[in-house]
Amino acid sequence: MSDFRESIDIDRSPEDVWAYITEFSHIPEWQESAVATEQLDPGPVGVGSRVRITRHLGRRDIPMTMELTQFEPPRVWGLQGIDGPVRGHVHGEITPIDGGRRSRVTVEVGFDGKGIGKVLVPLVVRPQIRKELPRNEQHLKENLEHSAA
Numbered sequence: 001m002s003d004f005r006e007s008i009d010i011d012r013s014p015e016d017v018w019a020y021i022t023e024f025s026h027i028p029e030w031q032e033s034a035v036a037t038e039q040l041d042p043g044p045v046g047v048g049s050r051v052r053i054t055r056h057l058g059r060r061d062i063p064m065t066m067e068l069t070q071f072e073p074p075r076v077w078g079l080q081g082i083d084g085p086v087r088g089h090v091h092g093e094i095t096p097i098d099g100g101r102r103s104r105v106t107v108e109v110g111f112d113g114k115g116i117g118k119v120l121v122p123l124v125v126r127p128q129i130r131k132e133l134p135r136n137e138q139h140l141k142e143n144l145e146h147s148a149a
Contacts, residue, residue, distance in 0.1 A: 002091065002108035004129055008137040010103045012144045014094045017103045018074035020144055021092065024051045030139040032132050035061055047071045050082070058124040062086065085117030086125055105140065109133060 010017055020026055022045055028034040033055040040050040047068050054063045062084060070078030075094055081087030088111050095104040109129060113121035 002110040003126060004133050005108045006133045006137050007104055007106040008141050010105060010141045010144050012103060013100055014074040014096045014103045017094050017105060017144060022077060027053060030143050031136045033057060085115050086120055087112045
């Protein structure tokens with residue numbers, strides 16, 4: 001179940017958007033709370049690939065390991081948190097529009113708390129993501145459309 005759902009149209013092809021989104025090193029460029037990423041598995045990215053994302057939540061930097069649960073280029077991806085007190089789950093879709101010249105990106109995000117995360121999710125994480133997710137999509141749009149110029 002997702003807590004938040006946002007969509008944005010981007011003036012780039014689904015293939016261009018997919019390539020940017022699924023390159024984990026780009027995450028801190030467009031997601032405000034992400035301060036660092038590290039791909040944990042060698043080789044090409046696919047279902048089962050893991051990435052450690054360190055996020056600034058509240059007053060702390062919290063590393064979380066995410067595993068790809070869906071990977072259907074260039075349309076659908078999914079991530080599930082597998083450790084830490086806050087475990088996010090993300091479902092993303094890229095829909096071609098205008099004959100594939102543009103893309104609609106839809107991201108759904110939800111959270112589960114474990115231990116102290118049961119307190120952090122409603123008090124810190126959800127309020128922060130409520131504000132951040134629309135801005136993240138705007139950063140994604142700006143980064144992709146700017147790099148096309």
